[in-house]
Amino acid sequence: MLPISRGVARYAPTVYDRGMKLFLDTANVDQVKEVAAWGVLDGVTTNPSLVLKEGHDFKKTVLAMCKHVPCVSAQVTATDFAGMKKQGEEYASWHKNVYVKVPMTTEGLKALHYFRSKGIRTNTTLIFSAAQALLAAKAGANIISPFIGRLDDIGEDGMGLIAEIMEIWHQYDFDCEVLVASTRHPVHIVKAATLGAHICTIPYEIFKKLPLHPLTDIGLQKFLKDWQGVKK
Numbered sequence: 001m002l003p004i005s006r007g008v009a010r011y012a013p014t015v016y017d018r019g020m021k022l023f024l025d026t027a028n029v030d031q032v033k034e035v036a037a038w039g040v041l042d043g044v045t046t047n048p049s050l051v052l053k054e055g056h057d058f059k060k061t062v063l064a065m066c067k068h069v070p071c072v073s074a075q076v077t078a079t080d081f082a083g084m085k086k087q088g089e090e091y092a093s094w095h096k097n098v099y100v101k102v103p104m105t106t107e108g109l110k111a112l113h114y115f116r117s118k119g120i121r122t123n124t125t126l127i128f129s130a131a132q133a134l135l136a137a138k139a140g141a142n143i144i145s146p147f148i149g150r151l152d153d154i155g156e157d158g159m160g161l162i163a164e165i166m167e168i169w170h171q172y173d174f175d176c177e178v179l180v181a182s183t184r185h186p187v188h189i190v191k192a193a194t195l196g197a198h199i200c201t202i203p204y205e206i207f208k209k210l211p212l213h214p215l216t217d218i219g220l221q222k223f224l225k226d227w228q229g230v231k232k
């Protein structure tokens, strides 16, 4: 691959660097279709709470999402290694775009290690410390998901954790992407990109805010109004 400077394909204008991946944090297929049509969506993260909220069949939901994005996280609900292995293997058999989401526990670490050896891709959920991030990456996770909003909720510094994890990641060559999860507002997304996080997952209500700016609306109205006065 030809070299790409940050954000600018200097030597090869046809190489398309899309920067930080944007995922939708949802179990709603219509939301995935809508945002995927913008050309900016790289994946989806689901979790049992989001699936409960939508109330639809889990497998059908995951398979429908796999038609629109190359990465869909499906979370195991077993808490022991044997159960995670069984559930994860089943999920992975559904579609090549499925990433098995595994909780950050010692049983989860065993499962991450096993899935890596089998070529089943994983996302580690419920990461709240740099030590947990390090262990999950070492065990073989393809993605780790630190939950920044939930840390902020209890008075800790969620984005500070991302900065710490990215600093560790810069020292090594982990084949493991850092996914900023539990985002609460657009500033979280911009800050995640500033820190060089690989992926950010975003709830639908926040994703819809990202393209908006009042000056864009005001400016467009003026352009359209002035165009009416242009002699054709």
Ligand code: G3P
Pocket: 025, 045, 046, 047, 147, 149, 150, 181, 182, 183, 201
């Ligand atoms: O998908 C996991 C994560 O993003 C959950 O976010 O808002 O429930 O803390 P939240």
